[in-house]
Each structure stands twice: as C-alpha cells, then as structure tokens.
Amino acid sequence: MITTDISLERLLFFYLLLLVPLGFMYYLKAGLIRKLVLAVFRMTLQLFLVGLYLGHLFSYNSIWLNIGWIAVMLVVASGHIIRSAGVSWRILVTPVLAALTLAMAVVLTPLIIYAVAPVPLYDARYLIPMSGMLLGNFLSMNIISLRYFTSELRSNRQYLQSAFCSGATVAEAVRPFYREAFVRALTPIITTTGTMGLISLPGMLTGQLLGGSLPTVAIKYQLIIILAIVVAGAISVFMTLRFILCRLFTVYGNLREDIFGTKVR
C-alpha cells in the first residue's frame, strides 16, 4: 500500500487553521503570537531541510553518516535542554551530553541489534527515526528535571548548608531535590503509557498505519518504542542529574552562582 500524498495547496490550506489560535491569542493579549508564528516557521524550515537531508541519508545509507547525524541531534538536544533550563551551557554541556549519549547508547543498541534487527543494522530508515523519537521524548523530561533541580537548589541554600554541616556528601545533600526532579520528569510519560490506546494513538503507531503496516505490526513497534522511551528517559534524567553534580558546587560546598548563566526561556 502506498501512502496518499498531500498536495501543496491542501498543506497550505491547513496552515490557515492557525488563524484560530492566533485569534484567541490576539483576543487574550497572551503575547504568544510572535512565538507561535516563529515556531511554525522554524518547524516548516527545519522539517523541509530534514526531509531533503533524510532523502540523501536514506539513499547513501552510510554507517558514519548515520552516526554523525545522531551525534548532531545529541549536541543540539543538550544545548536546547540547557538553554531551556536557564543554566550555563559552558559549565553543563559536557555532563548533559554525556548523559544523553549514555542513555541513547544503552537503549538504542539492543533496540536496533536485537529487537528490530534491520538489514543492514545501521539502516537509516530505522536508526534515524527511532533515535529522533527517543531524543524528542527525553528532551522534555530533561528540561523539566534540570530546571526544577537547579532552581530548588538555589532556593534551598540553607537546607544544603545544614546538610553539609551534618556530614552529608553532595549526593546525600541534594537527594530530596534529585528524587523530586526525577519524579516530575517521569510522571508524564508514565501517565501517557497508562492511557495509551484508550485516549491516544501515538505517533509511531499512526505513522506505521499511514505507511501501510498491519495494525499488529504497528502495535509491536509502538510497544517497543514506548518501552525504549521510558527506559532511555529514566536513564538520561537520572544520569544528567548525577553527572552535573560535580559541576554544581564549589570545593567549599557552595552552589556555584555562575551556573545560572542564561535567562529561562
């Protein structure tokens, strides 16, 4: 089965529907009009370019090109997480990038090699979309956890001092905020997982169905990708918070003020 194409005119017509939310924003003076227009513009441009790039990526199907593309996605994701959390890129990029790479490697390896096993294993049609889905999902989880964690540390300095003066290590002193940041990051995906199929048909399933796959096959892919998102998300959040710890405090146990380098978006 071949997927029905969408003509350019029909696609453009669909853009007109944006006038509805823009109208609400104008009426409420919500200050979101510029943001939405810019976001849609960026999305259109990025997806158009990615579409072109993916075409080449699929036709070359080179292992190094695919790995390079995943590396670029990891760097961009790390930067986005750090900027969105309003913390210093310079200080935290290495630990965040390391945590995301670790999470990706731990989950993507069995997912590709054992569960899906495409031929060849580095087939861009499988590797690239699956990596993208994983990254896209743990992006929001890490933004939530990093933003919460750093802001709570900042507003609980006295608690931290008190803990350090009771002999706590850095890991012990930050544990209440670590735990809560982890819970907050994982709660949405756990909730989504519990209601999947009942109130939502997720992207992977929809994509497979539109691409002509049998529902039974589409469901298996969906199950595997959700499990991968939960596992990779948990690893990335846990390890990001763990890896950044060594950068957050001075040798004297003070929270470094220069980690709050950029404005929260």
Place this chain on the structure above:
Amino acid sequence: MTDNVFCLAGCSLLLGGKRLFSALNLKIDKGDFITIHGRSGSGKSTLIQLLLGFLQPTEGRVLFRGEEYERKVLAQLRATVAVVFQEPVLLAETVEEAILQPFGFRCNRELYPERSDIRFWLEKLELELTPDTAVATISGGEKQRLALVRALLLKRDILILDEATSALDSAQRELVFKLVAQLSADKGMTVISVSHDPSWIAASERTFEMGVAAVREGRE
C-alpha cells in the same frame, strides 16, 4: 593535638563591595562557650559562614584545629559540628522524619538514635510532639527546638547556634541556655552562639562583639 578549635588571624571580608570586617582575630578553644553579638548587619552570621568554610576571607587566615581549610579539613570539620540556623529548613513530613534525616547520611549511620533518646531530648526541651506530628503544623519556636534536638542527637564536639533561639520566649531561651552551658561544662562541648538576647549575652562565659573586636572573658 591542639586544644584550639578555630583560629581567625587578621581576617577581613569584602562581600558585594561592602567591608563586613577587617583585621579580625579570634581564637576558640575546645570546651569554650562563646556568644557572638553586635548590631544587625555587623557580620555575625557571616562570621559563622566563615567558620563553617562557606565563605573565605579576603585577607587573613581561618584555621580549624590548626589547619587551613581544604577539602579534607572541611570534611573533618563538617563531621564534627552540628549547626542550628535561625530558620531551620526541615524538608520532612513528620517530626520523626525531620529528626532522623541526618542519620541517613553515611557518616552518621552508626549514630542512629534509639526512640528513647529522641524522647529524652524532646522532653528535655519541653517539646510536646509525637513522632507522627506533621512538621507543617509546628511553630517557628518548635522548629528551632526540633532542629536543636536533631543537632544534639548527632553528639558532635562543636555546636553552633546561629540565632537559633530567636523564636523562643525568655523561659525557653533560658532552658536552652542552661542545657548547652551544661553540655559545654560537663562534656567539653564547644558552643558558639550568635544571639541578640541581652540575658544570653550576659550569662555567656565569653562574648565577642562584632564591630568592636574585643573578647570579654571570664563571666559566668
């Protein structure tokens, strides 16, 4: 081993462009009970931050048991002190959780208190709280005394009270004073307190007035 616990020699501190103190000298020995006082903004709590190693002097030296502050010395210091701040942040649901929190840290696990010990100190400080009492429902004065119970259960050699009795009435303050004075006299505990309370200051064995930089000794 030296009997000297803390030594500040010629310490000056500039914070945010403001000179909080200069050429400050202070020695605190094992078993001392010293009260730091002075007008608001004179740097009393800042001095405590300096002693605890959270701040470093712009000039001069701070020593703990004769050694400069570096990672190892800081770890030793922070395993030797118990600190009660003016507004303790307890981050716990119940009184029991609040009290037991520091005993979850590896270096304190062997000190895990018996329920009878907890009851003893709660009664000693006239706290009518049960282990299940919600922390959210207790007053500021009760929080200060609860933090003091926790500090005492740690059985440290040095107790630092940074305006830790500010929310107590005079009878409760006297109770706390007598208790820590007794611990200092009987068990050789070094007590460093910051207080505005004239009767506390008057009864202290040693006082140190910020801004005046003179230690008055020998009063009981």
